[in-house]
Amino acid sequence: MEITNSKPHLVFLSSPGLGHLIPVLELGNRLVTLCNFEVTIFTVLSNTSQTETQLLQSAMTAKICEIIQPPPVDISSLIQPEAAIVTQISVMMREIRPAFRSALSALNFGPAAIIIDLSGTESLEIPKELGIPKYVYMPNNAWFLALTIYLPFLDQVVEGEFVDQKENLEIPGCRPVRPEDVVDPMLDRSNQQYFEYVRVGNEIPKADGILVNTWEALEPTTLAALRDENLLYKTIKIPVFPIGPVRRAVGKVQVGSKCELLNWLDNQPKESVVYVSFGSGGTLSFEQMQEIAYGLEMSHQRFIWVVRRPTIETGDSSFFTTGNVGDDDISRYLPDGFLTRTKNIGRVIPGWGPQVQIIGHPSTGAFFSHCGWNSILESLTNGVPIIGWPLYAEQRLNATLLAEEVGVAVKPKILPSNGVVKREEIVMMIRKIMADEEEGDKIRKRVKEVKENSERALNEGGSSCNALSSFAGECKKGWKR
Numbered sequence: 001m002e003i004t005n006s007k008p009h010l011v012f013l014s015s016p017g018l019g020h021l022i023p024v025l026e027l028g029n030r031l032v033t034l035c036n037f038e039v040t041i042f043t044v045l046s047n048t049s050q051t052e053t054q055l056l057q058s059a060m061t062a063k064i065c066e067i068i069q070p071p072p073v074d075i076s077s078l079i080q081p082e083a084a085i086v087t088q089i090s091v092m093m094r095e096i097r098p099a100f101r102s103a104l105s106a107l108n109f110g111p112a113a114i115i116i117d118l119s120g121t122e123s124l125e126i127p128k129e130l131g132i133p134k135y136v137y138m139p140n141n142a143w144f145l146a147l148t149i150y151l152p153f154l155d156q157v158v159e160g161e162f163v164d165q166k167e168n169l170e171i172p173g174c175r176p177v178r179p180e181d182v183v184d185p186m187l188d189r190s191n192q193q194y195f196e197y198v199r200v201g202n203e204i205p206k207a208d209g210i211l212v213n214t215w216e217a218l219e220p221t222t223l224a225a226l227r228d229e230n231l232l233y234k235t236i237k238i239p240v241f242p243i244g245p246v247r248r249a250v251g252k253v254q255v256g257s258k259c260e261l262l263n264w265l266d267n268q269p270k271e272s273v274v275y276v277s278f279g280s281g282g283t284l285s286f287e288q289m290q291e292i293a294y295g296l297e298m299s300h301q302r303f304i305w306v307v308r309r310p311t312i313e314t315g316d317s318s319f320f321t322t323g324n325v326g327d328d329d330i331s332r333y334l335p336d337g338f339l340t341r342t343k344n345i346g347r348v349i350p351g352w353g354p355q356v357q358i359i360g361h362p363s364t365g366a367f368f369s370h371c372g373w374n375s376i377l378e379s380l381t382n383g384v385p386i387i388g389w390p391l392y393a394e395q396r397l398n399a400t401l402l403a404e405e406v407g408v409a410v411k412p413k414i415l416p417s418n419g420v421v422k423r424e425e426i427v428m429m430i431r432k433i434m435a436d437e438e439e440g441d442k443i444r445k446r447v448k449e450v451k452e453n454s455e456r457a458l459n460e461g462g463s464s465c466n467a468l469s470s471f472a473g474e475c476k477k478g479w480k481r
């Protein structure tokens, strides 16, 4: 790809994991096509996920953004084998800094700005040294951003474990966070991932601004708090640009290339199918898989289920290997006879599915989701209500936001990360979203409103379009050809 000096240039630093790579690639594409930038993305990969590698390959083929892939870093001597995902990613991003610094110094153009995603904030010092404007990209919602930047303060005033607190955690101007909803790194204050997360909270305000993957109408109160000098602006003192929803859209499916699954969806009634999938890393215990299988069967609703090998220990153990487990014989993890009994109403896919095509299909009526933010955005922008099944990371926070503030989701009484949710409750949630005429109807109407307000935000003159333009304006202002 030829790099010219005629357009301002932005450089991204993206961290491992599809949940980060996807929104970085999407935002990069948007800045090229809508704002007339050239974009280079410095990608740090886990190097163990085939799906990650494939995604990057297709981004390289599309040639919208320039991709730089540094050699993999070996962190095995720096962490314990059982280190949490956040710790692993933090250490990888720390070790990549010399390569990122050399790559920036070797560029034959002066970038207008550097955009660093959430897990790479330790690298903000590099553009600072080089005198280049620097921004943080939060590929999640504003409430999670608020908790992250306020955590260093909570760290000073809260005693004991957050999960053991009797009172909700107050964040100025925002919805309080229930102790049971705190993000994974806050579960154990003696674990390295907690220190890494507090560090990120301290580092974000060192940027010149924050891009966040949400929009005004979705989180008006939190965004107002982030701008209010008496509330959270006091902590960050930098502008926040709500530019979302940045998400993958349904591409045109080539004639003749449609898979059997999408043909099957074509033949189902409108909004009749429940799509069940837990993102790029979510896995379930064997017992929980049985309950979901029976719950789906007993609900008598049509479904598509992306099934992975169960885990016993943690919910996130396939985070870096997604797409690599697809060849397993998944029938052995499902109840006897399940596949035969449900063959007329359901489809089970091993490992990985064409999610954006499924969610964007008119036959899909609900998304049974782990509430990763990309999945949520794909659902909301297609007007599909959510059965929230938070597993790890910040997903409990996301599920609460959707169910209790936005009004587009239901979630189980006990959190799936805390115990096994029984089939009866699963049936109840599915039926509420798919068939309930009162509460269900309200949720289905609300999600259509959210779809429309997301479109308005992105259209010309909409809040996110304006936020992206003002970010672009700031970057172009300081750029010297």
Ligand SMILES: O=c1ccn([C@@H]2O[C@H](COP(=O)(O)OP(=O)(O)O[C@H]3O[C@H](CO)[C@@H](O)[C@H](O)[C@H]3O)[C@@H](O)[C@H]2O)c(=O)[nH]1
Residues within 6 Å of the ligand: 017, 018, 019, 020, 022, 139, 140, 248, 277, 278, 279, 280, 281, 282, 306, 351, 352, 353, 354, 355, 356, 371, 372, 373, 374, 375, 376, 378, 392, 393, 394, 395
């Ligand atoms: O079978 C599948 C499963 C997933 N996807 C895609 O993979 C992405 C998954 O992203 P997301 O829903 O955000 O889940 P995670 O990969 O789990 O994301 C991580 O990163 C997100 C953004 O920071 C966080 O919100 C999550 O909690 C964290 O687990 C989405 O674009 C999906 O369309 C597929 O295409 N097919």
